[in-house]
Amino acid sequence: MLRNTYITDPEIYEIVVDELSRQEHNIEMIASESTAPLEVMELSGSIFTNKTLEGYPGSRFQAGSHEADRLEKLGVERAKELYGAEHANIQVYSGSTANYGVYAAILTTGDKVLSMRLDQGGHLTHGSSANFLSRVYDYDFYGVNEETEMIDYEALDYKAKEIQPKLIIAGGSSYPRLIDYERIGKTAKSVGAYFMVDMAHVSGLVAAKVIPSPVPYADFVSSSTTKTLCGPRSGFILCKKEHSKALDKGVFPGSIGSMHLTTMAAKAWIFKYAATDEFKNIMKQVLINSKKLAEELTSHGFRIVSGTTENHIVMVDLRSKGISGKLFQSALDKVGITVNKNQIPFDPASPFVTSGVRIGVTSITQRGLKEGEVKIIADIMNQVATSPEDEENLKICKRKAEELISKFPLYPSGSFND
Numbered sequence: 513m514l515r516n517t518y519i520t521d522p523e524i525y526e527i528v529v530d531e532l533s534r535q536e537h538n539i540e541m542i543a544s545e546s547t548a549p550l551e552v553m554e555l556s557g558s559i560f561t562n563k564t565l566e567g568y569p570g571s572r573f574q575a576g577s578h579e580a581d582r583l584e585k586l587g588v589e590r591a592k593e594l595y596g597a598e599h600a601n602i603q604v605y606s607g608s609t610a611n612y613g614v615y616a617a618i619l620t621t622g623d624k625v626l627s628m629r630l631d632q633g634g635h636l637t638h639g640s641s642a643n644f645l646s647r648v649y650d651y652d653f654y655g656v657n658e659e660t661e662m663i664d665y666e667a668l669d670y671k672a673k674e675i676q677p678k679l680i681i682a683g684g685s686s687y688p689r690l691i692d693y694e695r696i697g698k699t700a701k702s703v704g705a706y707f708m709v710d711m712a713h714v715s716g717l718v719a720a721k722v723i724p725s726p727v728p729y730a731d732f733v734s735s736s737t738t739k740t741l742c743g744p745r746s747g748f749i750l751c752k753k754e755h756s757k758a759l760d761k762g763v764f765p766g767s768i769g770s771m772h773l774t775t776m777a778a779k780a781w782i783f784k785y786a787a788t789d790e791f792k793n794i795m796k797q798v799l800i801n802s803k804k805l806a807e808e809l810t811s812h813g814f815r816i817v818s819g820t821t822e823n824h825i826v827m828v829d830l831r832s833k834g835i836s837g838k839l840f841q842s843a844l845d846k847v848g849i850t851v852n853k854n855q856i857p858f859d860p861a862s863p864f865v866t867s868g869v870r871i872g873v874t875s876i877t878q879r880g881l882k883e884g885e886v887k888i889i890a891d892i893m894n895q896v897a898t899s900p901e902d903e904e905n906l907k908i909c910k911r912k913a914e915e916l917i918s919k920f921p922l923y924p925s926g927s928f929n930d
């Protein structure tokens with residue numbers, strides 16, 4: 513691995529090798545993460561790094577685009593085929609820039625946008641006051657019902673009629689339930705709004721057809737490729753044919769410059785792989801593992817937000833255990849289980865402390881862990897939560913976690929030997 517860097521920059525080499533070791537020896541459960549197949553890694557660092565290119569196949573701003581044109585056309589066709597979409601743009605660099613591309617395509621300064629609150633499951637790029645776009649567009653928000661902790665569709669509909677937004681956004685980063693895309697699509701239609709779904713978190717589950725797809729109902733579907741899709745650090749957008757010209761213009765030159773052909777190649781690869789039975793089986797197991805985790809944690813007295821999960825995310829309310837998300841995240845980190853603190857709906861704690869954690873099961877499922885191992889993880893989590901500041905307890909838990917994960921290699925042995 514990194515043969516040349518090893519010679520020219522041992523300092524950087526060592527950091528990367530240490531990160532490989534960290535991932536190998538830890539139980540990675542950040543819901544936005546997955547383990548990229550080796551091909552995705554190879555392609556992400558390919559010779560295409562050297563190529564600068566803007567525009568679209570047949571209309572480029574730089575010469576020497578023949579191979580890149582072939583690549584982009586192939587990637588676009590594969591994305592369309594995988595998701596049954598009428599049009600795809602695969603130039604964006606991430607889920608965030610995918611969203612920016614859609615905004616650039618259809619919005620102008622001051623336009624009203626209705627999206628899901630960040631602290632109830634939405635995303636930073638959907639209008640959070642911390643994001644610069646909150647100063648460009650006029651965002652308003654819907655959320656979840658306080659009792660069910662599921663999207664309050666009636667309130668959403670009411671709000672849409674009241675504010676008459678130009679765009680309604682569904683999807684986000686910490687919503688553990690399925691979303692009724694058809695229903696929100698109808699609301700959008702009834703007020704003459706565009707409907708965009710940010711499916712970044714669930715795009716692998718959608719590709720594998722183990723949960724419903726937003727594609728038939730949304731004008732635009734944005735996504736990153738690193739989460740359940742298990743691809744490179746990048747993004748893409750799907751849309752209806754009627755919006756294709758506006759979207760492509762919104763992406764380039766509207767919101768990005770030259771494309772990243774390295775990750776574009778890796779995206780094209782993952783779009784093919786995601787149609788295989790191997791990938792579909794992993795996604796099926798993701799759903800089984802997340803349900804199992806929710807059940808096991810419940811049996812240990814944790815409260816699961818909305819009572820269960822219908823995707824790869826388990827949102828855990830820690831108040832019944834009398835600990836904060838910050839403390840639990842840090843204690844689990846010492847044990848070698850990586851999760852992130854996260855606000856839960858109507859959280860009295862700040863985003864820096866939080867009453868909850870968000871747990872994802874994609875990476876562990878890719879490594880081959882099944883229900884039996886998920887139960888062991890839940891048991892360890894419970895033992896950590898019982899005495900999160902007792903170093904002896906954490907040492908015992910760490911040994912258990914290491915013993916478990918050591919049986920499931922991150923990559924096949926020898927993958928990085930060269």
Ligand code: DSN
Nearest residue numbers: 543544635636685686
């Ligand atoms: N939105 C962040 C997350 O879900 O973790 C990064 O994608």
